[in-house]
Amino acid sequence: MTLALNDKYIKPFIDEKALASMQSEVSAAHRVLMEGTGEGSDFLGWVRLPETYDKEEYARVKKAAAKIQKSCDVFIVIGIGGSYLGSRAVIEFLKSPMYNNLKKDTPDIYFSGCNISAQSMNELLSICEGKDVCINVISKSGTTTEPAVAFRIFRALLEKKYGVEGARERIFVTTDKARGTLKKFADEAGYETFVVPDDVGGRFSVLTSVGLLPIAVSGVDTDALMQGAADAAAAFMATDDMEKNTCLKYAALRNLMYRQGKCTEILVSYESYATMLNEWWKQLYGESEGKDGKGIFPASVIFSTDLHSLGQYIQDGQRNLFETVIAVKNPDSKFAVPFDDANVDGLNFLAGVDMNDVNDKAMKGTILAHVDGGTPNILLELADKSAYTLGYLLYFFEFACGVSGYMLGVNPFNQPGVEAYKKNMFALLGKPGYEEAKAALEARLK
Numbered sequence: 001m002t003l004a005l006n007d008k009y010i011k012p013f014i015d016e017k018a019l020a021s022m023q024s025e026v027s028a029a030h031r032v033l034m035e036g037t038g039e040g041s042d043f044l045g046w047v048r049l050p051e052t053y054d055k056e057e058y059a060r061v062k063k064a065a066a067k068i069q070k071s072c073d074v075f076i077v078i079g080i081g082g083s084y085l086g087s088r089a090v091i092e093f094l095k096s097p098m099y100n101n102l103k104k105d106t107p108d109i110y111f112s113g114c115n116i117s118a119q120s121m122n123e124l125l126s127i128c129e130g131k132d133v134c135i136n137v138i139s140k141s142g143t144t145t146e147p148a149v150a151f152r153i154f155r156a157l158l159e160k161k162y163g164v165e166g167a168r169e170r171i172f173v174t175t176d177k178a179r180g181t182l183k184k185f186a187d188e189a190g191y192e193t194f195v196v197p198d199d200v201g202g203r204f205s206v207l208t209s210v211g212l213l214p215i216a217v218s219g220v221d222t223d224a225l226m227q228g229a230a231d232a233a234a235a236f237m238a239t240d241d242m243e244k245n246t247c248l249k250y251a252a253l254r255n256l257m258y259r260q261g262k263c264t265e266i267l268v269s270y271e272s273y274a275t276m277l278n279e280w281w282k283q284l285y286g287e288s289e290g291k292d293g294k295g296i297f298p299a300s301v302i303f304s305t306d307l308h309s310l311g312q313y314i315q316d317g318q319r320n321l322f323e324t325v326i327a328v329k330n331p332d333s334k335f336a337v338p339f340d341d342a343n344v345d346g347l348n349f350l351a352g353v354d355m356n357d358v359n360d361k362a363m364k365g366t367i368l369a370h371v372d373g374g375t376p377n378i379l380l381e382l383a384d385k386s387a388y389t390l391g392y393l394l395y396f397f398e399f400a401c402g403v404s405g406y407m408l409g410v411n412p413f414n415q416p417g418v419e420a421y422k423k424n425m426f427a428l429l430g431k432p433g434y435e436e437a438k439a440a441l442e443a444r445l446k
């Protein structure tokens, strides 16, 4: 099985009858999502996307990726939130968090426009010195400040280095098919553009050109990724019985936890390659469910390292947590602990043991300890670490998020809360039209 949900370590915390009684809610949420009859139904394009995606656009993505691979040493992906987290998560999971340090025949990939740090910008510009560079600016709205600032800087860099004509061959734009400043600008400048479908929100866009162009540049097998997602979609749409549908079971379990006061979910991995997958997941669930005064707070850890920081809290702190652990059953990288004649550290009992086995025992020991400490654990077991399995997992989380959000009683597909900081930032920066707000905010800051 590509992905299995092991509920053994959450069972002690569950009243089976309470869980079973959620089946009707699960069925209703499943139906609303499939039929597009709930709030936010304009943004359900991702549900059937792994089957119905635009094959012509997909072919263009692959062609552009091959062109980028040939023509640069450094590929800069400019975007924020859903416009970069998915591709970064996939590249780090399947290639490596140290992708740029690997020996490889694909360009180094850096992400920009996801902060407003002068230091990061200066560092990235110095990395680009003497290198051939291509960029992909990604913004559905085409108006988000952080990527717009970065795009302005890198466009100028490319035009200075290659001239306006040369830069045109190196700038790739992913945005709305017709609307927005970026689309208008790209068309006028003659950049190749890719589409963020109207009905797919940023955090659900990893399997559109938003994610696929950078992912393809890194050399990941995008066909396998899409096939994994397609098979997941077929499986999770086929039945609303949560005992036969792991995705619905996950949605039900996390809502049950929430109702029992477990209002923080921690996504756990024992591999640092999952760090950005955790970040992608946090955005997916945080933006989808955290509204109307409701929602599970999505947090994440990478063990063992975080066992020596947050481990104390998870074991022993406020009992408002549950964990969802991702484990890969057949890791593709192995390393045996070496034998040492002197055995000063007393570790020869581990000599010859694969580090994956040590990691597995750390995971099992931790799960049991956390359960004993009062933290329920959901265990998601992946068959392997392939592009296919990751595609399956991405879709699993997306579909579960839609169902879970509807069970929570929110619109999982908007993000009204993201606007508040933007308004204040624009006012404080003196953007025309924000004069009154500026004075009010400045008075509060005195």
Ligand code: PA5
Residues within 6 Å of the ligand: 080, 081, 082, 083, 138, 139, 140, 141, 142, 143, 144, 147, 201, 202, 203, 204, 287, 415, 418
């Ligand atoms: O999930 C979302 O919709 C957001 O996180 C957006 O992806 C993010 O705000 C960036 O927006 P845009 O792509 O319009 O620049």
